[in-house]
Amino acid sequence: MKPDLSQRLFGLEFRNPVLAASGTFGNGEEFTDFYDVSRLGGFVTKAVTPERRTGNPSPRIIETPSGMLNAIGLQNEGLDSFVRTVVPRLAGMDTVALVNVAGRTVDDYVRVCAELDAHAPVRAFEINISCPNVKEGGVAFGSCSSSAAPLVAAVRKATSKPLVIKLSPNVSDIAGIARAVEESGADGVSLINTLTGMVVDVERRRPMLANVTGGLSGPAVRPVAVRMVWQAARAVSIPVIGLGGIFSARDALEFLIAGASLIQVGCGMFVKPRLPLEVIEGIDEYLCRHGFGSVSDIIGSLRVTED
Amino acid sequence: MREYEAGIIRIEPRGPSAYAIDLECRGLADDAVPGQFTQVRVSDGTDPFLRRTFSISGADPESGVVRLMVDVVGPGTRLLCGMRPGMAISCIGPLGRGFDLAAGHDSRACLLVAGGVGVAPLLLLAARLRAKGDRDIHFLMGGRSSDHVSMAEDPALDGLSVVYATEDGSRGERGYVTIPLESSLREGRFGMLYACGPHPMLKAVAGMARAFRVPCQVSLEERMACGIGACLGCAVKLANGRVVRACSEGPVFDAEEIAW
Numbered sequence: 352m353k354p355d356l357s358q359r360l361f362g363l364e365f366r367n368p369v370l371a372a373s374g375t376f377g378n379g380e381e382f383t384d385f386y387d388v389s390r391l392g393g394f395v396t397k398a399v400t401p402e403r404r405t406g407n408p409s410p411r412i413i414e415t416p417s418g419m420l421n422a423i424g425l426q427n428e429g430l431d432s433f434v435r436t437v438v439p440r441l442a443g444m445d446t447v448a449l450v451n452v453a454g455r456t457v458d459d460y461v462r463v464c465a466e467l468d469a470h471a472p473v474r475a476f477e478i479n480i481s482c483p484n485v486k487e488g489g490v491a492f493g494s495c496s497s498s499a500a501p502l503v504a505a506v507r508k509a510t511s512k513p514l515v516i517k518l519s520p521n522v523s524d525i526a527g528i529a530r531a532v533e534e535s536g537a538d539g540v541s542l543i544n545t546l547t548g549m550v551v552d553v554e555r556r557r558p559m560l561a562n563v564t565g566g567l568s569g570p571a572v573r574p575v576a577v578r579m580v581w582q583a584a585r586a587v588s589i590p591v592i593g594l595g596g597i598f599s600a601r602d603a604l605e606f607l608i609a610g611a612s613l614i615q616v617g618c619g620m621f622v623k624p625r626l627p628l629e630v631i632e633g634i635d636e637y638l639c640r641h642g643f644g645s646v647s648d649i650i651g652s653l654r655v656t657e658d
Numbered sequence: 659m660r661e662y663e664a665g666i667i668r669i670e671p672r673g674p675s676a677y678a679i680d681l682e683c684r685g686l687a688d689d690a691v692p693g694q695f696t697q698v699r700v701s702d703g704t705d706p707f708l709r710r711t712f713s714i715s716g717a718d719p720e721s722g723v724v725r726l727m728v729d730v731v732g733p734g735t736r737l738l739c740g741m742r743p744g745m746a747i748s749c750i751g752p753l754g755r756g757f758d759l760a761a762g763h764d765s766r767a768c769l770l771v772a773g774g775v776g777v778a779p780l781l782l783l784a785a786r787l788r789a790k791g792d793r794d795i796h797f798l799m800g801g802r803s804s805d806h807v808s809m810a811e812d813p814a815l816d817g818l819s820v821v822y823a824t825e826d827g828s829r830g831e832r833g834y835v836t837i838p839l840e841s842s843l844r845e846g847r848f849g850m851l852y853a854c855g856p857h858p859m860l861k862a863v864a865g866m867a868r869a870f871r872v873p874c875q876v877s878l879e880e881r882m883a884c885g886i887g888a889c890l891g892c893a894v895k896l897a898n899g900r901v902v903r904a905c906s907e908g909p910v911f912d913a914e915e916i917a918w
Contacts, residue, residue, distance in 0.1 A: 375889060408893075419708060569704070
């Protein structure tokens with residue numbers, strides 16, 4: 352019998368646990384030459400801010416060992432354009448679209464969520480309190496519980512749609528922050544966003560990125576991500592979405608077993624555009640091979656002690 | 659745009675550090691237009707991680723063969739150029755917006771200006787301009803030394819007049835390619851200028867094109883991650899203040915569009 356890959360979380364039906372991560376999938380149209388987006392469990396849009404943002408100067412990306420640094424800087428066309436041009440297209444996509452929301456102030460986040468609350472194709476929000484590449488907002492909110500909790504509470508009042516809070520790994524107590532956003536009304540958490548990093552051009556004695564620092568992603572960060580997902584999943588009772596360096600089905604299974612209910616693939620898709628499908632097929636194969644009837648059977652199934 | 663498994667047919671040296679790589683790739687050969695590029699996976703593992711970006715230098719729909727010009731500049735290009743005929747590599751493409759071959763030059767002459775490995779897209783452009791009947795094509799090739807201009811020794815340019823300029827004077831005129839460019843532009847008979855090379859060179863070329871009132875198309879060499887428009891890593895600032903993607907809105911732009 353075919354294993355059941357579907358998941359029902361925060362009132363939404365995901366056909367499988369594999370989503371495309373924000374900032375790596377455009378607004379769901381760049382990969383349509385490779386496959387239909389309806390094959391995915393869902394995807395997260397590029398971050399939306401109230402106003403149009405032109406992002407950081409170039410160079411914005413640099414390759415690193417088994418990964419990359421990026422400092423895009425939340426480039427997007429702004430809320431009005433998103434409502435006008437992207438939301439109608441989301442309506443035609445047969446998959447769960449989460450909108451990633453960012454801003455400089457609490458008010459920015461509230462404004463975006465309140466406006467999009469009325470639009471049915473927006474199924475849930477991923478609140479980005481973890482972007483390391485902007486001067487104001489972003490990770491400034493996500494680096495401690497005392498700034499994250501009030502933001503989540505304010506956004507909670509602005510929308511009835513599910514709220515997933517995207518957490519930063521650049522913190523000392525991930526479990527504490529996960530608990531704080533849960534208590535403030537979050538329906539789920541996703542982690543990890545990128546790790547702040549830096550590469551130096553030694554010949555020119557200059558930073559390789561115009562922004563000096565950037566966010567590290569790719570297979571290099573995966574063990575850090577799996578550890579943090581495990582810690583967060585033990586700390587909260589809301590669903591955890593795991594991401595960070597997934598490059599195969601085996602990688603995705605690590606996150607599921609460590610406690611993630613869903614996973615996201617990110618920059619691995621730049622190298623293997625069909626990676627989400629490879630992961631879905633590989634999870635299916637794993638469940639068959641181990642005799643599990645449903646993906647739910649393995650979520651959080653990590654055995655830490657001998658039994 | 660699709661992902662192809664392309665078979666390596668041959669890898670020929672073009673000077674001490676550059677190679678012409680011929681691939682069996684029917685899809686790219688059929689569909690690529692000059693100025694478009696492909697994203698090539700150089701390793702099965704995760705290091706090097708990202709695909710490498712190469713302009714398409716040759717695309718022959720008859721034989722199904724695609725040519726890439728690769729300058730060995732780091733571990734990724736070294737791996738690629740160390741591969742053997744018979745091996746297969748994954749190529750995504752054709753990507754990006756190419757040159758406009760119809761614009762500008764009616765029956766007038768056109769000028770192609772290359773800097774180093776920037777010759778890559780101009781080889782296919784020269785071949786296609788000739789195929790469409792343009793006879794009066796002038797090619798200027800610049801680089802650091804004679805080692806860095808040998809990529810212009812390609813069958814695509816056979817029979818064309820190629821003027822060389824090298825910074826150390828080891829081949830052709832001594833100095834930047836903008837020196838022969840200025841002499842050519844003074845002739846006043848060119849209806850279109852096409853250029854590809856490093857940013858400072860393109861900026862200088864764009865300035866001269868403007869001064870001589872010759873329309874100019876440039877192909878930008880930007881570092882890319884995804885190459886398909888998803889990551890916004892290859893941002894280009896336009897004169898009108900907008901920020902666009904080199905991989906999708908480019909890599910070819912009208913020189914007047916760019917905020918140099």
